[in-house]
Amino acid sequence: MEEIVEAQKQFFNSNTTKDIAFRIGQLQKLESILRANEELLHQAIYKDFKKSAFENYTTEISLLYHDIKEAIKRVKKWSAQKRVRTNLANLPGKSYIIPEPLGVSLIIGAWNYPYQLSLAPAIAAIAAGNTVIIKPSELPINTSKAMAKLINENFDPNFFKVIEGGVAETTDLLNQKFDKIFFTGSVPVGKIVYQAAAKKLIPVTLELGGKSPAIITANCDLKISVKRLIWAKYLNAGQTCIAPDYVVVHEKVKEEFLKLAKKEIAQSKFLIEEDNYVQIINDKNLQRLIALIDKDKIYTGGEYDLENRIMEPTILTNITFEDKVMQDEIFGPILPVLEYNDLNKIIQEIKARPKPLSCYVFTSVKKIKRKILDEISFGGGAVNDAVMHIANSNMGFGGVGESGIGSYHGEYGFRAFSHYKGILEKPTWIEPNFKYHPHTKSKLKWIKRLIG
Missing domain, CATH: 3.40.605.10 (Aldehyde Dehydrogenase; Chain A, domain 1)
Structure with a gap:
């Protein structure tokens, strides 16, 4: 070497x-x-x-x-x-x-x-x-x-x-x-x-990396939001550093969100046989992901194939920040869904944890968008989309x-x-003498005028 x-x-x-x-x-x-x-x-x-x-x-x-x-x-x-x-x-x-x-x-x-x-x-x-x-x-x-x-x-x-x-x-x-x-x-x-x-x-x-949140507000276009979110989450079987790690959904739209998400997963046909999905990288990571699934909280999915290293797209519901799946970055096809009714409280929960690599905001209200973007520190993200900000090379990509x-x-x-x-280039035909010895009150007066 x-x-x-x-x-x-x-x-x-x-x-x-x-x-x-x-x-x-x-x-x-x-x-x-x-x-x-x-x-x-x-x-x-x-x-x-x-x-x-x-x-x-x-x-x-x-x-x-x-x-x-x-x-x-x-x-x-x-x-x-x-x-x-x-x-x-x-x-x-x-x-x-x-x-x-x-x-x-x-x-x-x-x-x-x-x-x-x-x-x-x-x-x-x-x-x-x-x-x-x-x-x-x-x-x-x-x-x-x-x-x-x-x-x-x-x-x-x-x-x-x-x-x-x-x-x-x-x-x-x-x-x-x-x-x-x-x-x-x-x-x-x-x-x-x-x-x-x-x-x-x-x-x-x-x-x-980190636990990148997606916030689904009560006033977003729920259908297109779910479509974009599900694609971003299960791309590469969730093995994406900027994938939405978990979703926080307003209580008014939670049930509809879950139904649409389950439907979108079914329509997307995440199957390796159709070249539409990938394996978990190795047995160790598959076992790690299996251990994160609370069977009592599975909304859809949860099945896996040890021999072929496949885990189907999974959604967990009734999740809190204290659940095991919320302690570290998931990096796999498991989507925990948390519910909220107070945006201020959920922002504080996110801010109480390490700064995420990405954050995704789904809303049609400018005031809500501005509040989340201004108050939560994260590497980069998107409004009404997820993952796609990485495709714009005019923006720096990185964490915080x-x-x-x-x-x-x-x-x-x-x-x-x-x-x-940085280079300073000076001519030689003139040289003010303010900075040179001997120091005098007159020179200091001129220096104060020049420098402030």
Whole structure:
């Protein structure tokens, strides 16, 4: 690991990656490789947890193509020197900011969207002029192998490399001196990464998770709200960091909400046989999810297939914040439904817990929307929709508090892997003497006028 990191450091110090044409060429090469090997990528992820080509393209590959195209189009602008105002004390002179790459970057990907969550940060890192080492999750082993094959066989390892492995390999990597670490995963592992980075003062971006609420008010368009919410919750069998973790429904519409939700699940036909659903990633996670289901509170679903690692879409009702299912992020196809009649109380309940990665508000009343958005702190979210905010790269995507540090997507990703160097440039034909010795009352008077 040390030799690999050192080789990338030497390559970075050659200044090759600082050339905009080089960055664009590498991004074009990556897009070409992905397009030529889409079938390989589809087959690998299907072997891991039965994710169909349709969902793999729409939720992973297409987002990567978008990121690459946007970076190629805008990297020259993002990298350009930017003039800023010069304050009175530094006149005559000019001030500007130069974006520069941080250096050798480590990207630790997550298993639930293995391509998108490993390669999207890599695209941002390349656009910013860094060298890249990706450590994919070892849980979806076939996607890990596919990425290693495509990248390691086509790119100079001193610039871009995939290192496979588990905890031991990740630990070894975290012992190295990187210039940037980007981690996507759980809060407990995020803390380990953060501690390792702190020992070497390495800047980090942490994309974590949390219990993201969806609030269904009495005055929303209930039918379309349920349709969008059910899609967002059971996409990828609930194994989505920004999926609605639980729903808080106004008591006036709770029963209708439950009926519509059950009907929507039936109409959606979440079946692996129809390429419309996925497996739980492994036996350990399936057992964890089973333990969260209180059989006395099942409204619909609750069945599972141990041999095939499948859990059907499940709704639990009559849930309170004290239930076991409400203690940690679910990360699976279980939707707890809580009831409320006082919006202020439910806002306080949410605020009393760690800040969520996402929050979704379903309402037609502007005052209610404004109240929730103003009072609850969360990474990002949507009004009258769920999950889809991640598709807009003009907004930074990231968490706050325990749900994450930093953001990426679009220019925000470029910034995550860049340092913005501030420069003051002064002419030599004039030099005011106010700051120089000897200090006098007259000079101090002028300094007060200039600085305030």
